[in-house]
Amino acid sequence: MSKFISVLWLIFSLTTAAFAQSGRQVITVPTPQPNNENEDKNYSESAPRKPVTIYRPALKKEKKSKKDSKKPTNPPEISSPGEVAADVDAVKIETKLVTIPVSVFDRSGLYIPNLRQSDFKIFEDGKEQEIAYFGTTDKPFTVILLLDTSPSTAYKIEEIQDAAIAFTNQLKPQDNVMVIEFDAGIHVLTDVTNDRQKIYKAIRRADFGNGTSLYEAVDSSLRKRLSKIEGRKAIVLFTDGVDTTSNKATYDSTIAEAEEADALIFPIYYNTFLYNRNIGRGGVMGSSIPFPDDNVMSPIGSSSREYALGKQYLEDLSAVTGGRVFRPESTPGGLTVAFEGIAEELRRQYNIGYYPKDEGQAGQRKMIKVRVERPNLVIRSRDSYIVGKNNQTQVSTK
Secondary structure: OHHHHHHHHHHHHHHHHHHHHHOOOOOOOOOOOOOOHHHHOOOEEOOOOEEOOOOOOOOOOOOOOHHHHHOOOOOOOOEEOOOOOOOOEEEEEOOOOEEEEEEEEEOOOOEOOOOOHHHEEEEEOOEEEOEEEEEEEEOOEEEEEEEEOOHHHHHHHHHHHHHHHHHHOOOOOOOEEEEEEEOOOEEEEEEEEOOHHHHHHHHHHOOOOOOOOHHHHHHHHHHHHHHHOOOEEEEEEEEOOOOOOOOOOOHHHHHHHHHHOOOEEEEEEOOOHHHHOOOOOOOOOOOOOOOOOOOOOOOOOOOHHHHHHHHHHHHHHHHHHOOOOEOHHHOOOHHHHHHHHHHHHHHEEEEEEEOOOOOOOOOOEEEEEEEEOOOOEEEEOOOEEEEOHHHOEEEEEO
C-alpha cells in the first residue's frame, strides 16, 4: 500500500514539474466586484446636462424680427437633458442674490418633503457657497396649454384634446390655466382662469387650420402672456415640433428667450411623421400619391430632416427651461401619471438662495451643483446661469 502511495506521489510530482517547465500556469482570476461607488456615497447631487451639437439642416432661411435686428443676441449654449436633467424656472434677478428652486425625489419618483437647510449644499463653479435663503413652496401656479392644431396633427386633435383635459384634471382649484391654439396664426381660446368648465370648453373648441407657426406661438406665450403673470408658471406644449410658417420668431430666438424666461416648458411630443408620409392611410395630407423622402417637391414640413429638427427643438426647449419631453406612447403609466408629476413638481419645490463669492463678468456662464446630504435621491435643479450686465444675474432655476 505504501508503495502504491509512493508511486502516485511520484506521478503527481513529475506532472507538476512538466507544467512548470512548459511555462503553463493556472492563474486564478478574481471575480469582478460591482462598482458600488454611487451607492456608497452618503449624499446625492444634481447632474449637469451634456452639451450636444445641434443638428440644424438648411430648411429655409430664418428671418430676423425687428426686435432681433435692433438688439443682437449671442447664441445660447444648448445642452441636452440627461436622466437627472436640470429642471428649473428661469428668472432674472435684479440683485446679486441667486435663487435656485430645487425638486428632490426618491428613485421611484416620489417627492421628498420636510428637508431642512442643513440637508443642502450648493456649489458654484466647484466652490461651495453659503446658503443665505431657504424656503419651500406649495403655491398655486399658472399654466398655458399650447395646442398644435396644424394640418400635420389633424388626425391627433381628439387625442391632444383628451390629453389637455387630463392635465387640467390634475390641477388644484386655485391653479390657473390659459388655453392657446396655433396653426398659421395664434388664437387664445380662453384667458387665464381657474373655471374648469371654461377650460374644458376652450380645449374642445380647438380645431385644426393651415400652417404651423410653432416658434411664434412659443414666443407669444413667453413674451406676451406669461411675462405679465407673477408666480410659478409653465407651458405644456402639445405638438410634433415642426414649424412651417413662422416669420417673426426663429428656432434660435425662442431658445434664447426660453432660457431667460421664468417658466418651465413641458413638450408632449406627437410623432406624426409616418402618418403624414402615407404610411397607414391613403395618401399624404389627403393626397393619394406618396412622395420620396426629402424630395425637393415634398410639401414643406413633411421631410425626415424637418421632423428631426422639430424633435431636437422640443428637447432643447425643455432642456433650457428645465422641463422634460414626454411621448404619449412611451411614458410609463401614461400621460395621466406624467401630468400628476408635472403638477406636483410645479407646486412643491425647495428654494435656495446665495450670494456668489465670485460675481463674475457680464455674459459669463456659472455652473451650479446642488447636493443633498442623503443617498440615492434624484435632484432636479438648474445646472447654470448667465451673469447679466451690471452684475444682474439671469438665472434659470427650478
